[in-house]
Amino acid sequence: MAKVLLFGRLGDIAGWRERVVEPAPANLTALRELIAGLDPALAEALAGKGVQAAVDRVLVRGDMALAAGAEVAFMPPMSGG
Amino acid sequence: MVRLQAAPFDSGALLSAFCADRSETGAVVSFTGLARAGEGDVESLVLEAYPGFTDAEIARIAGAARARFSLQDVLVVHRIGEIAPGEAIVFVATAATHRREAFEAADHLMDYLKSRAPFWKKERGPHGERWIEPSARDLEDAARWE
Numbered sequence: 001m002a003k004v005l006l007f008g009r010l011g012d013i014a015g016w017r018e019r020v021v022e023p024a025p026a027n028l029t030a031l032r033e034l035i036a037g038l039d040p041a042l043a044e045a046l047a048g049k050g051v052q053a054a055v056d057r058v059l060v061r062g063d064m065a066l067a068a069g070a071e072v073a074f075m076p077p078m079s080g081g
Numbered sequence: 082m083v084r085l086q087a088a089p090f091d092s093g094a095l096l097s098a099f100c101a102d103r104s105e106t107g108a109v110v111s112f113t114g115l116a117r118a119g120e121g122d123v124e125s126l127v128l129e130a131y132p133g134f135t136d137a138e139i140a141r142i143a144g145a146a147r148a149r150f151s152l153q154d155v156l157v158v159h160r161i162g163e164i165a166p167g168e169a170i171v172f173v174a175t176a177a178t179h180r181r182e183a184f185e186a187a188d189h190l191m192d193y194l195k196s197r198a199p200f201w202k203k204e205r206g207p208h209g210e211r212w213i214e215p216s217a218r219d220l221e222d223a224a225r226w227e
Contacts, residue, residue: 007131008201009212050214057134073131077214080128080159080200081114081171081191 002066004035005073006042010051014042024070028053029063031072050077082155083139085130087162092172099156099174106153108180110187112173118166119204126164127203135199142193150186152177157190159200192222 002024011017014035025031032053036043045051053060054073066072092113100109116126130136143155154176164170173190177183194200196215204211215223 005131007129007199008203012212054131054134057131057137073134075131075199076201076212078197078199079195079202079213079215079219080198081195 001069002031003069003071004031005071007073008076010042010045010074010076013045014039024066024068027063027065028055028060028072031066032074035074045076046074048076051075082157083136083143084156084158085132085136085161086158087160089160089168090158090172092169095156095158095172096174099154099176103153103176105178106176107178108183109174109176110180110183111175112171112187112191113169114171114191116164116166116168116170119206122206122208123166123204124207125166125205126170127205128159128161128164128170129201129203130159130161131199138199139194142198143190146175146186146190146193150175150177150182150189152182152186155186155190157194159194159198161200163205189226192219192226195219196223 001020001022004019006014006017036046052075056071096111139157147155152175156174158172160170173187175183175186196219202213
């Protein structure tokens with residue numbers, strides 16, 4: 001399995017912020033395609049400018065293999081302060 | 082030190098505690114960011130963080146700032162959850178031997194926090210909710226330090 005987390009407006013658009021995907025896709029690209037396939041509005045938001053992904057709390061650029069139990073977060077542009 | 086908390090804080094008390102027992106510090110600079118009411122458009126801000134990631138990322142950048150600006154100490158306190166106008170959202174304090182490093186490090190840390198720290202900020206108002214993304218100015222400010 002893989003745990004998927006959505007932050008900021010991605011969670012509002014999807015209507016969920018955390019979900020378990022079973023079995024875990026082989027890599028980040030496959031996972032992104034799987035959750036994008038659930039919801040066209042989420043697919044569009046995930047493809048938006050500045051959306052970043054983290055695997056097990058490390059930012060990932062491009063693709064990477066997912067181990068079983070991976071925690072994958074999709075994050076829109078960040079804004080604090 | 083980095084702290085994320087839902088409860089309001091007193092930035093004066095944080096500054097007093099940060100300044101205590103410093104016989105070798107020549108300069109302490111602090112910054113407090115407050116939530117604005119936006120002339121009635123904002124009833125509250127909601128700050129979302131990614132626990133375990135947001136705090137680690139801020140600790141990483143605070144550690145880098147400490148080395149880059151030869152700081153003796155740094156403190157970042159950031160609110161999460163719902164914040165009312167007039168309440169403090171963020172407090173940053175830096176301690177150094179001399180003032181220039183303390184000023185620059187506080188400026189650098191705030192530029193980072195505005196556009197690169199893992200927070201997501203939503204305004205709630207009389208006309209609904211809206212996610213806030215970093216402005217062009219915020220991005221330019223952060224790029225000054227590269």
